[in-house]
Amino acid sequence: MFKIKVPATTANMGPGFDCFGMALNLYNELIVEESDRFLIEIKSETPSMFMTTEDNLIYQVITRFYDKIGKKMPKLKLTQYDKIPMTRGLGSSSACIVAGLFAANELTGKPMTKDELAQMACQIEGHPDNVAPAVYGGLIVAVLEGEEKILHHIKISPSDELSFVTFIPDFQLSTAKARRILPSGYSKADVIFNISRASLFIASMMSKNWDNLPVSVNDRIHQPFRGAFIPGMDKIFEHAKNEGAKGVFMSGAGPTIIAITTRKNEKSFAEKMKLHLQELDNAWEIQILHTDLEGAQIL
Ligand code: HSE
Numbered sequence: 001m002f003k004i005k006v007p008a009t010t011a012n013m014g015p016g017f018d019c020f021g022m023a024l025n026l027y028n029e030l031i032v033e034e035s036d037r038f039l040i041e042i043k044s045e046t047p048s049m050f051m052t053t054e055d056n057l058i059y060q061v062i063t064r065f066y067d068k069i070g071k072k073m074p075k076l077k078l079t080q081y082d083k084i085p086m087t088r089g090l091g092s093s094s095a096c097i098v099a100g101l102f103a104a105n106e107l108t109g110k111p112m113t114k115d116e117l118a119q120m121a122c123q124i125e126g127h128p129d130n131v132a133p134a135v136y137g138g139l140i141v142a143v144l145e146g147e148e149k150i151l152h153h154i155k156i157s158p159s160d161e162l163s164f165v166t167f168i169p170d171f172q173l174s175t176a177k178a179r180r181i182l183p184s185g186y187s188k189a190d191v192i193f194n195i196s197r198a199s200l201f202i203a204s205m206m207s208k209n210w211d212n213l214p215v216s217v218n219d220r221i222h223q224p225f226r227g228a229f230i231p232g233m234d235k236i237f238e239h240a241k242n243e244g245a246k247g248v249f250m251s252g253a254g255p256t257i258i259a260i261t262t263r264k265n266e267k268s269f270a271e272k273m274k275l276h277l278q279e280l281d282n283a284w285e286i287q288i289l290h291t292d293l294e295g296a297q298i299l
Contacts, residue, residue, distance in 0.1 A: 001033045002106060003299040006099045007137065007292040008084040009091035010164070010258055011129035014217035014249035015198040021091075021129035022139040023292035024164060028082045028092070030058060030099040032107065035077035044082040050096070057093060061100025061124065062107075068120070069111055078103075087172035089252035094130035097121050098296045106298055115151075122151045130252065137295030139205060158291050159208050163266035165245075165273065167236055167257045170283040173229050178253035181225045190220040210246050213260060217247035230255045232280040239276040243269055263290075 007023040014020075040052040040059060050056060054063075058078060066073040084092040101117045112120070114135060121131035128142035132153050142153040201216035203209075227233045233250070236257050240248040245259035261269045266288050277284040 001031065004030045004032065004099050004102050004106075004296060005299055006030070006095040006102075006134055006296045007091075007294075008289075009094060009130045009133045009252075010089070010166075010256075011091065011127075011252040012219070012222065012250065013139075013201065014223070014247065015194045015201060015219045015221070016129070016141070017194070017219070017221045018127045018129055019142055020139070020198070020201070021133040021142065022158065022164075023133040023137045023295055024090070024166070024289040025292045026083055026090070026287065026289055027292075028080065028084050028095045028099065030081070030103060031077075031079040032103045033077040033079075034074050034107075036075060037077075038075050039077040041077075041079045042082065043079065046082065046085040048080075048082060049086055050080065050082070057096040058100040058103070061097050062104040064124070065101055065104035065120070066108070069108060071108055074107070076107075085168055085256075087174055088168055089173070089175075089250065089254045089256040090166075090168070091130040091134060091252065094121070094125055094134050097124050098131055098134040102296050102298060118153075119149075119151050123149050128153065133295065135295050137293045138291065141202060156202065156205055157293055158205050160290070161262050161264075162210075162246075162291070163261050163263045164289045164291070165240075165259045165261055165266060165270050166251070166287045166289050167259070167273070167277065168285045168287065169230070169232070169255050170285075171255060173226070173253060173255040175253040178222075178226050178229065181228065182222055183225065186221065193218075193220045210260075213247040214241070214245075217249045217260070219249070222253075223250045226250060226254050230257075232277075232282060232284070233257060235276070235280060236273075236284075239273060243272045243276075245269065 240259040
């Protein structure tokens with residue numbers, strides 16, 4: 001029996017559509033036991049839509065791993081302890097994919113390296129920005145190349161002084177729906193807008209010069225379109241900026257929104273935002289999160 005802990009992730013972080021992602025200190029845990037019968041239990045702290053049948057995402061990923069290495073899969077008991085809210089843009093599906101791959105790797109005597117697991121996770125997920133930070137921790141700049149989707153990445157460790165105040169609404173937004181609304185092309189001005197801000201964002205994070213964050217988290221590739229599905233988003237951005245956030249961005253495909261502040265100010269900022277959120281039509285939960293630097297771990 002062993003336990004796997006996988007962090008939540010926030011993808012895109014404003015301008016880095018499909019290539020920036022950061023791990024957060026909010027975790028799903030999976031207990032894996034060899035058993036005489038197939039059993040999946042889900043003990044979720046948030047409403048769960050995961051299946052307890054063989055259609056379960058973690059189970060499917062474990063099956064795929066065994067098929068890939070050509071071994072027969074034993075009967076397993078899987079117990080999911082989920083804290084990452086589902087369909088909210090915090091990487092809950094990626095956490096399952098990574099948990100399944102780490103579980104299968106451990107069960108089969110570790111035939112794959114961490115890099116190979118990250119590579120396989122990207123091939124399953126289709127884009128790297130949630131799965132790569134779930135594997136490695138930290139802030140990851142990740143690119144998939146070619147038909148084979150080869151993963152190239154760099155891990156950055158954001159300053160421990162930064163805090164990510166996370167606003168999670170009571171409604172869901174599926175990634176598929178949030179991708180369908182995006183245009184098929186962009187103007188040269190919009191492409192330049194995002195390239196320049198994405199570059200400045202990473203330079204700011206690496207140099208710990210946060211004066212540029214308010215400008216560098218801006219985006220024209222996905223947030224303006226997806227905002228149509230997130231009632232209250234514009235108000236949250238406006239209030240967060242007025243209350244001194246160093247940057248505000250949509251987490252992944254939304255609907256969660258994250259404001260960057262400092263550890264020193266995180267509590268007073270969250271208190272002030274709580275009052276603003278109460279004026280909105282939907283219920284928004286606030287979680288004060290920080291960067292996870294470890295990524296998925298076998299405990
Ligand atoms: N980069 C992805 C998107 C993240 O924004 O659609 C969601 O998985």
